[in-house]
Amino acid sequence: MNGNKLDALTTDALKEFGNIGAGHAATALSILLDGRVTMSVTEARLCPCADIVETVGSDRLVAAVFIRLLGAIPGNMFVLMTLPSADRLLAHMLREARREDDYTELELSAIAEVGNILSGAYVAAISDLCGLNLNQSVPAVAIDMAAAVLDIGLMMSGNENNEAIFISSTLVHEGNHIDTQFFMLPDYDGTDTLLDVLRRKAYYGG
Amino acid sequence: MVDEQQTIRIGIAEGAILTGPGTITTTGLGSCIGLVLFDVIDHVAGMVHVMLPESPSPSPALPQKYADTGIRWLYENVLEAGANRAxxxxxxxxxxxxxxxxxxxxxxxxxxxxxxxxxxxxxLHIPIVNFDVGGSVGRTIRFELPSRALHIRTARGEERSI
Incomplete structure (x- = not known):
């Protein structure tokens, strides 16, 4: 792969992947949040594994959901939210403002569920676009420094030149903006495999 | 000569050596380990931010990434910077x-x-002075010369020095 310089076809393929995923996610989240949800993709690109932590901000506090991608392209997925975004989301889902300093079990599982829906939407987008058989593990959640939560994903993705698919999106529900960052880190050279099918799909149409 | 304070930051799978007054910091240790080797008399110290226990090959591209090759890298480099082995x-x-x-x-x-x-x-017969490991919390650490203190801060705002 040629680093950060992406050809137009790959850029288009990633954008299409992001948009289809966001569409799936908006539908699922509007049921969960009981109201109209719109989602827009603000960024869709490849991110070298070595730059992921800098992209998020290494000691910034984040709500992180970790999900293992299983099937044709095994890998790791992370859905990250800033704490203000996570708190706005919780206020809507649980219908009350957060009171305690630490997050309760209920709040953590609500965050896990949203992460699960978002990653599930992107996984479904790949399945739709590429006809690949993919599944995901149950979500695990942590609220901590970005670098600390991301390290297990990085250590499993093999060599340093590997790249992650990075989709940044904003979800709008009742005037509230919730920013999410999604990383998909296929094991070994899975990113190449995935991009090949996405590009072919973008080129020949779907 | 001006007494300059060095401020060094290292990321995941990186390492650095400090000679003279200053600090080495690494942020957001999760399952990774930030290890410091230091000379108890001279002002020579170094830190690595290791990610995995074992290197898949004897000489990996990033020796600092693995505990086995990272400790070896740190050991050789602090000695080269003037630390006394004993x-x-x-x-x-x-x-x-x-x-x-x-x-x-x-x-x-x-x-x-x-x-x-x-x-x-x-x-390597290197005595361990102290450590702060395990749990389910991320840590940011800062090693300081000349005090040789390792300051630890967690996401929950706890701070301690070892």
Whole structure:
């Protein structure tokens, strides 16, 4: 792969992947949040594994959901939210403002569920676009420094030149903006495999 | 000569050497371990931010990424910077399990990193002064010369020095 310089076809393929995923996610989240949800993709690109932590901000506090991608392209997925975004989301889902300093079990599982829906939407987008058989593990959640939560994903993705698919999106529900960052880190050279099918799909149409 | 304070920051799978007054910082240790080797008399110290217990090859592209090759890299480089072999001591922190309830093998990486660091230090006969490991919390650490204190801060705002 040629680093950060992406050809137009790959850029288009990633954008299409992001948009289809966001569409799936908006539908699922509007049921969960009981109201109209719109989602827009603000960024869709490849991110070298070595730059992921800098992209998020290494000691910034984040709500992180970790999900293992299983099937044709095994890998790791992370859905990250800033704490203000996570708190706005919780206020809507649980219908009350957060009171305690630490997050309760209920709040953590609500965050896990949203992460699960978002990653599930992107996984479904790949399945739709590429006809690949993919599944995901149950979500695990942590609220901590970005670098600390991301390290297990990085250590499993093999060599340093590997790249992650990075989709940044904003979800709008009742005037509230919730920013999410999604990383998909296929094991070994899975990113190449995935991009090949996405590009072919973008080129020949779907 | 002006008494200059050096401020060094290292990222994941990186390492650095400090000679003279200053600090080495690494942020967001999760299951990774930040290890410091220092000379108890001279002002020479170094830090690595290791990610995995074992290198897949004897000379990997990033030796600092693995406990086995990272400790070896740090040991050689602090000696080269003037540390005395007999006066070397170690402090380290990290090795958490950030995600509770994970069903994959990754969940035990923190524990395996802790075990690997202790084992490789013992092989090199380097005494461990103190450590702050395990749990499910991220840590940012800062080692300081000349005090030789390792300051630890967690996401929950706890601070301690070892």
């Amino acid at each position: 006066r070397l001591k170690a402090k380290y922190a990290g090795g958490s399990q950030m995600f509770r309830g994970l069903q994959t093998e990754a969940l035990r990486i923190g524990d395996r990193n802790i075990a690997a660091v202790a084992e490789h230090l013992s092989q």
